[in-house]
Amino acid sequence: GRAFSLVCSEQTVCCYLFPHRSFSHVPSCHPRYLLYDVNPPEGFNLRRDVYIRMASLVKTLRKEGHDWVLVLPPWGRLYHWQSPNIHQIRIPWGAFFSLTSLQANVPVIEYEEFVAENGGPFIDQVLVLQNYAEGWTDGKWEEKVDERPCIEKLMYSKDKQGYYRGWFWGYEETRARNVTCISAQGHASIMAPVLQRNITAISVMLDRAETLLHDHYAGKDYWDTRRSMVFAKHLRIIGDDFRAKYLNSTDDRDHTIYSEDWTRMKAKPGSAKGGSYLGVHLRRKDFIWGHREDVPSLKGAVKKMRSLMKKHKLDKVFVATDADDEELKELKRLLPDMVRYEPSAEDLELFKDGGVAIIDQWICAHARFFIGTSVSTFSFRIHEEREILGFDPKTTYNRFCGDNEKECEQPTHWKIVY
């Protein structure tokens, strides 16, 4: 009321007295926190894509002069991370990515830092994003966002104290003060006015954040964020050692010098030569269960690998795959000379399934020639990594074709915008 307005006429006094409140008539005392989560079945590499959308939203909010910080959603409970007996929840981003690199793009903090700064595990407002129940009106696409009744059953429930409990990345003590549903159709930054209007909430979480589209796919902002997603150094070292030991590949020899500081990394397209091996990402499991037309049989894939090795005069092949034991046995029989990164039990425990996936991606990214799997985001992230390293696009944007696929369209080349 009026008393507040009088005391709070100056920002310093106001923030000292009421550190956790925002006021419309003075600049915010506190940064505001944007948290987010993604639909549970989505995998690691699609989640990396959603991060780019959220970073873009935070940039938009900050451009408008508001102090927002992005809170990194801890990794865990991923459907594809099935290695038994290892603890795979509440994994901080620092286990997989270089935090200083991320921070050079947009202010980010780990979830546990948020809890410490925020004075407890409370999220003021959860907005569950959903589509419009009525679909597109008149079949016309338009950007819009509105508070609407929840279409699906809420994954949050109210406790006795009136707080909402939910998954919250495996942090059982985390609670939300309020949960509402929002129908949203459009790019990530359509949320900016909604977040700004809702001025009393210091922390806002967008659930089902994948509902929002990229602000500008493959534009400068996209690439800045993508380039800032530098893999954690301890994982790159494992990948580099493996390359040197089993694939005779080093950065000096193969012209893949990497700068820790991504803002200085600007390799000329075609400058990278890559190690003298064929890099392969062969996605199996849920990609073959549906008998998809664009995914090859093991026999078909091996035939293609052999022909590429011959064509590019490569005597080694490195294979990254999520094939199950039975398929792996078959693959070893068909391709006895393939090289794979197979972590020891200790390494798996240390790096987890996510770290092992990154090591596989890093090794594929340094191959002289790469071939991946149709529409797999795992393969797409390798394309981007190779683009950053400066490979000729011809050696990167390749995918396997299904055994009976008629029109086997190859992946699109997305050039970096610096």
Ligand SMILES: C[C@@H]1O[C@H](OP(=O)(O)OP(=O)(O)OC[C@H]2O[C@@H](n3cnc4c(=O)[nH]c(N)nc43)[C@H](O)[C@@H]2O)[C@@H](O)[C@H](O)[C@@H]1O
């Ligand atoms: C059908 C869709 O497929 C999408 O998968 P897709 O884009 O390939 O790629 P991702 O979103 O990364 O999900 C696939 C996951 O499977 C494991 N995986 C796949 N290939 C490899 C590999 O070569 N090496 C290692 N170490 N691990 C691999 C890894 O955990 C990876 O994150 C999913 O994101 C969606 O949830 C959905 O299931």
